[in-house]
Amino acid sequence: MSNYDPQKIEPKWQQYWDKNNSFAAPDKSAKPKFYCLIEFPYPSAEGLHVGHPRSYTALDILARKRRMQGYNVLYPIGFDAFGLPSENYAIKTGIQPAITTEKNIATFSRQLKTLGLSFDWQRQVVTTDPKYYKWTQWIFLQMYKHGLAYKAKMAINWCLSCKIGLANEEVVAGKCERCGGEVEQREKEQWMLKITKYADRLIEDLDTVDYLERIKAQQINWIGRSEGVNLKNKIKDLNIEFEVYDSIPQTFMAQTFTVIAPEHPLVEKLVKGTKYEKEVLEFVEKIKKKKAQNKFDIEKEMEGIFTGRYVENYLGIGRDLPIWVASYALADYGTGIVNCSVHDERDYAFAKKYDIPLHPVLFPQDQELAKKVKNLEVFYRQPDGILEEPGQFKGMRWDTAREPVINYLDSKGFGKRAVNYKLRDWVFSRQRYWGEPIPMVYCENCKKTGASVDGWIPVPEKDLPVELPQVKNYEPTDNGESPLAAITDWVNTKCPICGGPAKRETDTMPNWAGSNWYFLRYTDPHNNKALADDKKLEYWTPVDWYNGGMEHTTLHLLYSRFVYKFLYDIGAVPKKCGPEPYKKRTSHGMILGEGGEKMSKSRGNVINPDQVVKEYGADTLRLYEMFMGPFDQAIPWDTKGVVGVRRFLDRVYKVVSRIAEDLKKSEIRNQNLESRLIHRTIKKVSADIETQDYNTAVSALMIQFNGVDGNPDWRPKIEEMKGDYFCDINALKNFLKILSPFAPHICEELWQMLGYKESIFKEAWPTYDDSLAKEEEIELVIQINGKIRDKIKVPADITEQLAERTALESEKVTKYLADKTVKNVIFVPGRLINFVI
């Protein structure tokens, strides 16, 4: 009898699977298909993190189970390899990002392979491969042709230390998400993608998919749809009309002033040539500077200045509204101008500060409070508040008045229904080297001749990919241009329309560009003619189950849904695939360091998966990560827990290998020991995998092996394993089969020891008999007034009468019931009987 040695058996089975192509997914099969997906990693120099295997193992378990259940399973892997770290490393060392990336991918691949994950490696995709990013560029061109990609001068978030423009999503609490450095606002021409056009569908179609509720909630929140009215306004003494967005127009009669965002282009026109001009423009500059530094505290530093202008006869009610520039007005939401009233908390505070007249029209029932509202002593807005104005809505509640008021404003021509979103269009340019070149050229001549409106011309599809040239200097420039701008050979090109001199776009795409659509490429990774073949897309898409980090909910997950919908609309993805890319989306929790803090190099609490595999084995690592706690929660690493799991596998190996040996020597007899436990375990493990309760699945496997109260009813105990003894081999086989997705190597090994020639993964997933999965005998709890007084062993299907009679025989019960009247008896079949006295 040899001891469990994962270092020996794990590489052996990894090679076996590799050699036999065990997990290759054929594009045609009589079996039903199942596509499960994990977020492909960024191949960082640090190598694999213990967080990676948490998600990968979870879906590996699912993939292996589905194969055993008779599905044709696609479980692919690839690398999202564009990104800043490689480029920053290149800046420091001069080593090309392509070289670093290749090295890192090799490391990642090696590490992933030691974990025994059942990926189809032949379908690997790498986003930095020109054969891949050809199609990333192609998608951009389609967006451009359909008017979804456009260039705009934008105030962008500029990270002073990375020297790069950041999307709103990359700015966290006013700091750069990557480096934590200061972010300021800069004006720059940027390529934008019109994701806002899909905002409604991105919300509505969430109803058709099976995502965790919190994921849906977060996406809806992020998109931030708001319904209201755009009200018409005219500036007094100037022939300028404008609209303001109002999402709570019930109180329109209360509006007494207007605020405009400091960055709004209209500000200049308002004050031009007036005595207010100098002061207002100085104020605007001051606020802009403050905003840029993100040192703005709204509460304390709400600031404003009067422009000297008025809205004329607001909605025809005879009131002129003074127009103020206010620090709290946003330039890029609604129209950047707001009509304000006492019934908005911020407006109220602002008006109080600058002594602007207010006019309440909404009052509480409570007379005391109503008086205070009237005297402008408090801010007030409640759903059950009663409207005072205008006359036709007098006496209506604030909440029920909403729709009638909107209809009224609409019918009077004061304004039109409008919808606004918090979601902004997606800034798609980066002034960086290590990304997909944006396939556009600029031709001065074509702009003059009118062949192109703005001079921008898409690179013809036949010339794709626009390959990234090699550069010597990776440092981005302070003027905000990509390092590519310095490669004149590359920048200077011919115009595809007129053939004259033209210049290439030197910005590159953000690193989400490649991950937007990688799951489509897996279906047909080597296609040269299309991003993927229609037939293959139809067969595999949509993804059946996608697991990934919660941190990607508003970034990658939303972006890729958008891009997919676009591809679906233009027919690049066949209609048969449906309008949503992922049927089901789940999310795993982070693995924290042993102290409960985030793992990081600086804290010195990083656990290296290689080390764990070397010391305890991949099966132990896998099983431990599944056992450590609820899959969707953050959990600190605990090396002691790893030891516990390893002990379990040691015992399994010891017992099963011994049984296998003795079977060969005919010292053991196979006998059906009628274990009910195995039925229960199969049921529990099967269900838990589906609901991602991996921790309780592992617990059930441990109970199966150790037995209830340490008495396994299907196998001999170790001390009984001598001479002539019995084992329920069928139960043993089933145990190994349901353990195998969790700990594949040890199960293959033991399976082979038991004398089977084929891989255990060719076996069918075990079934169970539901009637046997139930307990035969139960402990019936006897309660008196809800307090437990005794427990008796009875058959599980005991009737109420019998249960009551048996219970009354208990001494403990009679003691309590003596000289008491039983008022009521509650019987819960299979659980308890409760006497109410």
Add this chain to the structure above:
RNA sequence: GCCCAGGUGGUGGAACUGGUAUACACGCAGGACUUAAAAUCCUGUGGCUGCAAAGCCAUGCGGGUUCGAUUCCCGCCCUGGGCACCA
């Protein structure tokens, strides 16, 4: 402030649809084996009182509904995640 999770032993955590709170694992204590240690195996292990039998108290806090509440309702407190001047 708003949205979403969550709060259970010394630790990670378990508990069906309102029905035995603390499964499984770690740790700890004791024992077996050993010259010894490690490993392994066995036993015990929520708290308090008690020699014991037994009893009482325990799922963040305070109420409520119920024969019975970790689970449902109301009001708080705390932790984590997301959003945050969105008119």
